[in-house]
Amino acid sequence: KAGVTQTPRYLIKTRGQQVTLSCSPISGHRSVSWYQQTPGQGLQFLFEYFSETQRNKGNFPGRFSGRQFSNSRSEMNVSTLELGDSALYLCASSGGGPTDTQYFGPGTRLTVL
Amino acid sequence: TQLLEQSPQFLSIQEGENLTVYCNSSSVFSSLQWYRQEPGEGPVLLVTVVTGGEVKKLKRLTFQFGDARKDSSLHITAAQPGDTGLYLCAGDPTGGTSYGKLTFGQGTILTVHP
Numbered sequence: 040k041a042g043v044t045q046t047p048r049y050l051i052k053t054r055g056q057q058v059t060l061s062c063s064p065i066s067g068h069r070s071v072s073w074y075q076q077t078p079g080q081g082l083q084f085l086f087e088y089f090s091e092t093q094r095n096k097g098n099f100p101g102r103f104s105g106r107q108f109s110n111s112r113s114e115m116n117v118s119t120l121e122l123g124d125s126a127l128y129l130c131a132s133s134g135g136g137p138t139d140t141q142y143f144g145p146g147t148r149l150t151v152l
Numbered sequence: 153t154q155l156l157e158q159s160p161q162f163l164s165i166q167e168g169e170n171l172t173v174y175c176n177s178s179s180v181f182s183s184l185q186w187y188r189q190e191p192g193e194g195p196v197l198l199v200t201v202v203t204g205g206e207v208k209k210l211k212r213l214t215f216q217f218g219d220a221r222k223d224s225s226l227h228i229t230a231a232q233p234g235d236t237g238l239y240l241c242a243g244d245p246t247g248g249t250s251y252g253k254l255t256f257g258q259g260t261i262l263t264v265h266p
Contacts, residue, residue, distance in 0.1 A: 043194070081257075084253045087252025088252075097253065129194050135252070138182065140185065140197060141197075141252070143194035145193050145194045146192070146193065
């Protein structure tokens with residue numbers, strides 16, 4: 040079974056631009072969660088989607104948004120990029136149940152100049 | 153204040169030594185996961201512990217879940233350079249009501265020197 044895939048793996052943007060990241064979950068998984076990882080803050084939860092609906096959201100500004108498609112693929116969008124948005128963005132997929140294990144993709148490294 | 157406190161933050165040891173990483177909380181977790189992450193990659197699941205007092209072994213790695221389900225430990229016997237990486241504990245302190253949201257410890261960076 041193929042794992043979680045994320046595209047692109049690396050991105051360089053400038054302040055004020057926007058960016059869209061993509062995540063394809065493990066086949067059969069209906070839940071996709073997004074996390075931001077930085078050296079100072081560690082892994083922080085952004086949001087989770089299940090069957091095209093956002094079920095949970097972390098404490099990030101409205102510039103961070105996401106969506107999920109009918110095939111469970113998910114996209115995350117960040118508008119008006121700031122230097123502090125530079126991070127590794129990880130998505131994880133699971134079956135969506137309360138005790139289901141999350142499996143992570145390799146991440147997208149975003150650098151904002 | 154971190155919901156999950158990991159210690160130590162950094163560990164630098166010689167090949168063949170033993171080590172223990174701790175993950176502590178004041179909250180009860182229905183389960184805890186341990187992940188290992190290498191630079192530029194996503195975390196890879198090592199184990200999930202569910203039952204208080206549970207001990208799981210994965211080759212040279214031993215994982216323990218505290219009786220009260222508030223803490224966990226990872227013990228590595230005879231560490232090898234291939235064990236080098238960032239070790240993360242994670243869990244859901246809400247009993248499964250926080251959909252898709254894992255709370256992570258700050259991580260332990262382990263370096264094993266040949």
